[in-house]
Amino acid sequence: MEKGLVIKSTGSWYSVKLNNGKIVPCRIKGKFRLKGIETTNPVTVGDFVSIEIQEDKQGMIVDIDTRKNYIIRKSVNLSKKAHIIASNIDLAFLVVTVNYPKTYLNFIDRFLVTAEAYHIPTTLVFNKIDLLKEKELEELDFLIETYSKIGYSCIKTSVEKNINIEEVKREMKGKTSVFSGNSGVGKSSLINLIDNSLGIKTSDISDSHNQGKHTTTFAEMHELKFGGHIIDTPGIKGIGIIDIEQEVIHHYFPEMRNLMNDCKFNNCVHVKEPKCAIKKAVEEDEIAEFRYQNYLNLYYGDENPGFRESLYAPK
Ligand code: GDP
Numbered sequence: 001m002e003k004g005l006v007i008k009s010t011g012s013w014y015s016v017k018l019n020n021g022k023i024v025p026c027r028i029k030g031k032f033r034l035k036g037i038e039t040t041n042p043v044t045v046g047d048f049v050s051i052e053i054q055e056d057k058q059g060m061i062v063d064i065d066t067r068k069n070y071i072i073r074k075s076v077n078l079s080k081k082a083h084i085i086a087s088n089i090d091l092a093f094l095v096v097t098v099n100y101p102k103t104y105l106n107f108i109d110r111f112l113v114t115a116e117a118y119h120i121p122t123t124l125v126f127n128k129i130d131l132l133k134e135k136e137l138e139e140l141d142f143l144i145e146t147y148s149k150i151g152y153s154c155i156k157t158s159v160e161k162n163i164n165i166e167e168v169k170r171e172m173k174g175k176t177s178v179f180s181g182n183s184g185v186g187k188s189s190l191i192n193l194i195d196n197s198l199g200i201k202t203s204d205i206s207d208s209h210n211q212g213k214h215t216t217t218f219a220e221m222h223e224l225k226f227g228g229h230i231i232d233t234p235g236i237k238g239i240g241i242i243d244i245e246q247e248v249i250h251h252y253f254p255e256m257r258n259l260m261n262d263c264k265f266n267n268c269v270h271v272k273e274p275k276c277a278i279k280k281a282v283e284e285d286e287i288a289e290f291r292y293q294n295y296l297n298l299y300y301g302d303e304n305p306g307f308r309e310s311l312y313a314p315k
Pocket residue numbers: 127128129130131157158159160161181182183184185186187188189190202204
């Protein structure tokens with residue numbers, strides 16, 4: 001029996017990379033199930049598996065290691081079944097631009113909430129800093145200060161002027177990462193500059209053309225020259241935006257999660273309750289006003305339905 005990593009899947013065949021770098025085409029033996037949900041694909045890109053090599057040099061996947069996380073999407077056609085897009089993701093990079101094009105803060109916070117729900121750490125990459133004027137640079141500093149304080153790693157980059165690209169590489173090294181962000185922010189250019197041998201076409205998450213179309217596409221893992229992997233999700237809009245129950249949204253705002261035990265009521269959702277530690281922190285500028293507003297937007301469901309992907313959080 002050998003251990004390996006699933007780097008590609010076509011539905012019935014899986015490419016498994018062994019520790020010695022050899023890639024073995026594999027099939028599945030037996031049934032694998034996730035607790036609580038039915039899935040259309042038992043094994044996904046990112047899975048660590050045990051395989052038995054057969055006489056014909058092909059492999060049989062006989063076991064899957066417990067996944068540390070996974071991203072899934074509901075299947076439209078087969079009700080209740082879910083498609084696991086990828087697993088064991090160490091890091092998500094959200095590429096944003098203060099301007100050219102403007103990335104809305106609501107969009108950033110929705111993404112971060114989703115990543116929190118999936119237990120995927122996120123690094124914010126603020127790209128195109130070469131284009132920013134004085135006012136925009138001030139906004140950039142404010143955002144970096146705000147998000148760093150919450151605990152998110154922030155990198156300001158210019159792909160055009162090759163600024164801080166090494167820092168992005170340093171974070172990627174040895175890890176499995178995914179890249180997301182609106183169209184036009186520079187994802188493809190950035191990935192190309194990081195490793196020009198990958199030939200990855202990134203997909204945009206704000207683009208709502210493919211809503212509900214659900215063509216069968218599979219994620220693929222690419223090895224980075226300098227160590228680590230990047231997961232490409234063609235036809236799937238990054239890690240997407242998920243439906244989260246109203247009462248637990250605040251768990252996915254780390255700065256609220258840290259303070260919520262100080263609220264008077266232990267079921268406080270920080271909206272209308274008295275003696276709320278979160279509202280106090282907002283008043284005292286400890287929690288950024290815009291983050292709280294984005295929390296309220298999510299809480300009240302006042303949102304752009306075009307943003308919704310049919311994804312949901314694993315329990
Ligand atoms: P994607 O849609 O996120 O993959 O974005 P692209 O990589 O296609 O980039 C969109 C446009 O922005 C292209 O014309 C890039 O050359 C340009 N671009 C990317 N990064 C930068 C940057 O840091 N500065 C400037 N000035 N332009 C950039």
